[in-house]
Amino acid sequence: MCLSKGVAKGGMAQFQEMMRQQLESSMHTELEKLLGTSTGAEKEVSRKDFEGFTNLFHRFLQVKGPSVEWVKIQRPPEDSIQPYDKIAARGLPDSVAACLNKLVVVKLNGGLGTSMGCKGPKSLISVRNENTFLDLTVQQIEVHTDLRADIGRIFFVRCDCLEGSLFSRSKIDTFGSKMYPRINKESLLPVSTHLSMNGQSAEGWYPPGHGDxxxxxxNSGLLDQLIEQGKEYIFVSNIDNLGATVDLHILHHLVSQPNGKRCEFIMEVTDKTRADVKGGTLIQYDGKLRLLEIAQVPKDHVDEFKSVSKFKIFNTNNLWISLAAIKRLQEQKAMDLEIIVNPKTLDGGQNVIQLETAVGAAIKCFDNALGINVPRSRFLPVKTTSDLLLVMSNLYSLDAGSLTMSPKREFPTTPHVKLGSSFTKVQEYLIRFESIPDMLELDHLTVSGDVTFGKNVSLKGTVIIIANHGDRIDIPAGSMLENKIVSGNLRIMDH
Incomplete structure (x- = not known):
């Protein structure tokens, strides 16, 4: 009865505000209980982390529907997304090292290889010649140190796997992401009852996305140190994107602009294909260049968002960002990133949500932001074993940590590869290939079921191999499959 009177007197808006305040109060109480389960350094670190989480939770409760109004979306002005060729046509300065001395490389190393059946960081997976993602990244940097350039340090976010990698000459510093409590989807309160993030309670915690x-x-203090050293820009990219190398033309474009018109943020975009329809794109919104993610799109406009003809480019997450601008925005508390609500189901079946942010969403906060439409070769992510098969094959040659398309391939596009569930885990995938097939002339490969490949197999055109339940197909060593469909049961027995 009292509740009804409150709604009638104050209106729905007042009632909703009261509920929000109650939820925030309950969350504060639960966070204090969590802090009470620990002591010492862990408790102090978590108390600082919880300040960021509390702010994120407050903003989450304030959200009233989609973060964008579809009718306000505009195409970006032509000069706001520059073709890479135009940037490269300016050439390079006499002293490339002087440009490189102003740069710091940041690799986002938070990804776990769960989609490929790995329990640890994806960056420890061997990609080529026993080299991991970490090894290849360092090799890419050391190319520039050979030019007598102090390219700055490499920072790996959530870097818990550096031991044993090839860091021979590169000085590496790290800074870690926070850990936030997962929230029960129904009660909107933390699911964890203990602060410790080790052991069984680890399932109650998560890193809040690379927007962190x-x-x-x-907060790490590294930002101020780098500015004092004369560093001006960071190049941020995902460690599993093997195409994300330091590009001298983009760097020169940044550092050569007059101070009054300095570009503070560059997002590398590339042409969208049907495989990229869910990727975030750049739009003009409220007079600013802005990243639009599919999670922000109203349901009745999702098909429009996926249109390759309307939204022609997508974000590679290769970003070039001004250090001074980051410092300014952090001090002004002006880094307003859209909240991504990521639903998860825990092992026990409990439904939870994670409140996350994305690093690219900050583009709207920076002055003179720019998109550069780069070649597809700068976007070579490895998210699945299908991607891994491509980068391990003879489609690419490896030079100083960088993969380049083989000149022997007639078409610059990569084949479409779809490996079935029997290949999902890296360990199973490796067992099923005695050697990686020749794929130089491959257009499309689909493999499903219990299939193995012998040594020196060659795949050309469109190849579809399907072993139905209970069947097994062994592709014999030395086989050449061109525009073939293979199905049924095929086993080559040793005599």
């Missing part, structure tokens, strides 16, 4: 990089970088 700005606050973590600032």
């Amino acid at each position: 990089i700005y606050a973590s970088f600032y």
Whole structure:
């Protein structure tokens, strides 16, 4: 009865505000209980982390529907997304080292290889010649140190796997992401009852997405150190994108602009294909260049968002960002990133949500932001074993940590590869290939079921191999399959 009177007197808006305040109060109480389960350094670190989480939770409760109004979306002005060729046509300065001395490379190393059946960081998976993602990244940097350039340090966010990698000459510093409590989807309260993030309680915690990089970088003290050393820009990219190397033309474009018109943020985009329809794109919104993610799109406009003809480019997450601008925005508390609500189901079946942010969403906060439409070769992510098969094959040659398409391939596009569930886990995938097939002339490969490949197999055109339940197909060593469909049961027995 009292509740009804409150709604009638104050209206729905007042009632909703009261509920929000109650939820925030309950969350504060639960966070204090969590802090009470620990002591010492862990408790102090978590108390600082919880300040960021509390702010994120407050903003989450304020959200009233989609973060964008579809009718306000506009195409970006032509000069706001530059073709890479135009940037490269300016050439390079006499002293490339002087440009490189102003750069710091940041690799986002938070990804776990869960989609490929790995329990640890994806960056420890061997990609080529026993080299991991970490090894290849360092090799890419050392190319520039050979030019007598102090390219700055490499920072790996959530870097818990550096031991044993090839860090021969590169000086590496790290800064870590925070850990936030997962929230029960129904009660909107933390699911964990203990602060410790080790052991069984670890399932109650999560890193809040790579949008956390700005606050973590600032709070670590490294941002100020780098500015004092004369560094001006960071190049941020995902460690599993093997195409994300330091590009001298983009760097030169940044550092050569007059101070009054300095570009503070560059997002590398590339042409969208049907495989990229869910990727975030750039739009003009409220007079600013802005990243639009599919999670922000109203349901009745999702098909429109996926249109290759309307939204022609997508974000590669290769970003070039001004250090001074990050410092300014952090001090002004002006880094307003859209909240991504990521639903998860825990092992026990409990439904939870994670409140996350994305590093690219900050583009709207920076002055003179720019998109550069780069070649597809700068976007070579490895998210699945299908991707891994491509980068391990003879489609690419490896030079100083960088993969380049083989000149022997007639078409610049990569084949479409779809490996079935029997290949999902890296360990199973490796067992099923005695050697990686020749794929130089491959257009499309689909493999399903219990299939193995012998040594020196060659695949050309469109190849479809399907072993139905209970069947097994062994592709014999030395086989050449061109525009073939293989199905049924095929086993080559040793005599």
